[in-house]
Amino acid sequence: MSNAVAPHLTGLRKAAILLVQLGKDASAAILKSLPEHEVEALTAEIARLEGVDVEVLDEVLEEFRGLAKARQYYVQGGVGFAEEILVATMGKEKAQEIMDRLTASLVELPFEFLRRVDAKLILNYLQDEHPQTIALVLAHMESEQAAIILSGLTSDMQAEVAHRLAIMDRTSPEIVKQVESHLERRLSTLVQAADSTKVGGLKPLVEIINQSDRTTERMILEGLEKRDLELAEQVRAQMFMFEDIVGLEDRAVQVVLRKVESKDLAVALKGVREDVREKITRNMSERAALALADEISILGPVRLKQVEEAQAVVIRAIRMLEEAGEIVVARGGGDEFIA
Incomplete structure (x- = not known):
């Protein structure tokens, strides 16, 4: 794991972030197997978690993956391994066809970054763009998100964009890339804000406790009371x-x-x-x-x-x-x- 983004993270904070990402069922099972003092420390840390930057989250998960990979009995995989299996199974030519489709599916689609931004915010930036640009962007978006944007345009602009969208056929990848880069620069602050993922807090902690057995539940709440009585009362209020x-x-x-x-x-x-x-x-x-x-x-x-x-x-x-x-x-x- 690179320390460029999250040099300040303690082992306890990393473990808390990981538990939230694993989900309530897996987290409850893990907490059940830990000593009481570790359960107290982890649950208190989960409750204190707020917004965690996506890059930090990725690094924590990457470190966990690295540690897991270090255990030699883990199964190897990857694109190369998949290709070897396909060649051995159906021959080189057929395997290449499948791998071409697979590789294409693994490439990030144009304007993928817009999926992380609220459609109404995108509308504020798009409404002053050229109708052809708007049509191009909408063509690459999920229909639900695109519908929100289209409905927010003026009636004249709606008609113009709808017409251009309907007659649009093929667009040069270079042009798509230029428009994507232009829009990504304009929306960079919104994308960064959307990339700050809320993990932790009371809700996931309550969900984890609710999936735990009563003994673990009692141990967690008693431990929280010792550390932070007000926080423990907030947790109890939601349980x-x-x-x-x-x-x-x-x-x-x-x-x-x-x-x-x-x-x-x-x-x-x-x-x-x-x-x-x-x-x-x-x-x-x-x-x-x-x-x-x-x-x-x-x-x-x-x-x-x-x-x-x-x-x-x-x-x-x-x-x-x-x-x-x-x-x-x-x-x-x-x-x-x-x-």
Whole structure:
């Protein structure tokens, strides 16, 4: 990795950026395997991440790729390897045809940089250009993005651009390149702003925690509280905790209960606050509530980990129903045993 762009990055910051890029599922699995102090440090760093320049992001990923490549058992690949396979499989002539198409597909398309800029901002720069230039640019853009630009032009300019676009056939690559370079220079500040990618922050941290098991979740939140109480409270406010069930509407609780098995519910309610248990039983039939109470009483002491796993089952059901739009959730803010 070159240090020209990001000499200031600590190993912790690089790891935080990488975790966000890997996504919530992979990040949760990684955090679960780390020591508690490393989980605390990483989650705090993820929460503090804001805009990260694309070049910095690329360098972090490149360093990770370099480290991975250094492990000799990783599979080799690349264009050369692909060509060798094709030649061995179907002969040199046919392989060359396929490789020509492949190589063409790997080349960046003209005006590719515009995909990273808001269409309305592009319109501000394009509307004073010659109609032929506008038509040429629109011809190389995604139709949705091009439609926004075309609709923002004056009616006379719309007609002129549409006509030129319709009769356009082939354009010299040199001319396309000249127009592209001209436009890229004019839009350089916008492209740079678009290239500053927002990674990290509360939202991805909450998503990672939501995919973690309850033990890891508790460990992360307790660690954040030690480091930054205000930040921990902000994270909790965006999460759904088991005790937040008391804030659900009764109808929502009834929908949730239909998705959870009674054995999981019984374990989940071991040692919870009375108002949480009462919220559950109030939304069950009298017979079902009595059966649940009996099931809880015969469980005996239950490991805290088992209780948290059962609560996670209930929380997953709530999140699934919320995502499906079936319920509305208002966000709030040695082995232990629950007798």
